[in-house]
């Protein structure tokens with residue numbers, strides 16, 4: 718399969734870091750490039766490898782269920798053949814629009830923001846989760862209902878060599894959401910994000 722082949726070639730590129738390159742198995746949750754950034758594919762190389770079905774979305778042009786999203790200046794590749802919901806390579810993100818289609822809006826935005834988190838904080842999965850939650854609160858797209866949807870989604874995942882079990886991730890994200898909203902979760906969806914802006918670093 719195209720995806721398998723593509724990932725194999727990237728895994729080969731990982732060289733000594735091979736053991737840390739997840740994503741080749743059928744139950745892969747996500748592919749995050751864990752080799753040296755300089756050895757990762759450029760977005761053009763990636764597009765060439767995955768073929769014509771993938772679509773390049775420039776920085777500033779991505780919308781998810783009508784919400785404009787960005788991750789600094791990083792572009793996104795929409796790849797319907799990707800092994801997982803989303804992924805991260807140095808300098809660009811991947812979304813599998815086919816796979817995220819059945820998810821609720823807040824879970825989709827979480828997936829995108831988690832991958833964005835890898836761009837800023839590196840390979841750590843829990844930190845990428847918390848980055849997404851902080852963004853959701855700050856930007857005003859995450860409310861108490863959404864955090865439960867994310868928990869339902871993530872709790873089904875058992876975890877793997879690099880991803881802690883889903884229930885653990887849910888618990889940490891729920892706690893962080895409560896800390897950030899400080900009991901104002903019920904109002905979060907209608908309140909402007911300006912109040913939350915002071916609660917986290919300026920991502």
Ligand SMILES: [Zn+2]
Nearest residue numbers: 747749842845
């Ligand atoms: Zn991740």
